[in-house]
Amino acid sequence: MKKVVLGVAILATIGLTSCKNEAKKDTDVNNAQTEQTSTPEVAMTTATFGVRGNCGMCKNTIEKAVNEVEGVASADWDKLRKQINVSFDDSKTNLDAIHNAIAASGYDTDKVAGSEEAYSNLPNCCQYDHDMEMSLQGEVKADETSNH
CATH class of the missing domain: 3.30.70.100 (Alpha-Beta Plaits)
Structure with a gap:
């Protein structure tokens, strides 16, 4: 029983860490897009x-x-x-x-x-x-x- 509880706790920790990293990646991508769109457009x-x-x-x-x-x-x-x-x-x-x-x-x-x-x-x-x-x-x- 202890092994099952320990396994679930480890999976939950990995899942939370993974979600935090994904959230950080999304934030980085959104910041990059904002920077690109804030540059002045070239007149063609x-x-x-x-x-x-x-x-x-x-x-x-x-x-x-x-x-x-x-x-x-x-x-x-x-x-x-x-x-x-x-x-x-x-x-x-x-x-x-x-x-x-x-x-x-x-x-x-x-x-x-x-x-x-x-x-x-x-x-x-x-x-x-x-x-x-x-x-x-x-x-x-x-x-x-x-x-x-």
Whole structure:
């Protein structure tokens, strides 16, 4: 009987110690979250400009190139309109760096011609017409562009 009572007492002590530690961990996590949210938010700059391309693989490559630029928060290339919407911290990067990153991946922007070497290494479906219009406005029909 003494062994049972002793066992229960030990388990109760372990349980209380464990609960105290969990409560302390929760408090630490809550304090960390409060500290993170109290920092000032960075103002983001958004821009939209033309980028030539054909297909979903182009979209992946273009967006990846932009997202690898330090300070870029988001990039979304519109296949039908041939344009990209970019959100970035202008204290860390600028539009020239973003245009150059896209061009280095082989794609023309409305400001910088794509690298010919990178372009030649793109898959056939991604080798776009260098004369295609960019930043198309108004209603754009899918059959007006390449269907890749």
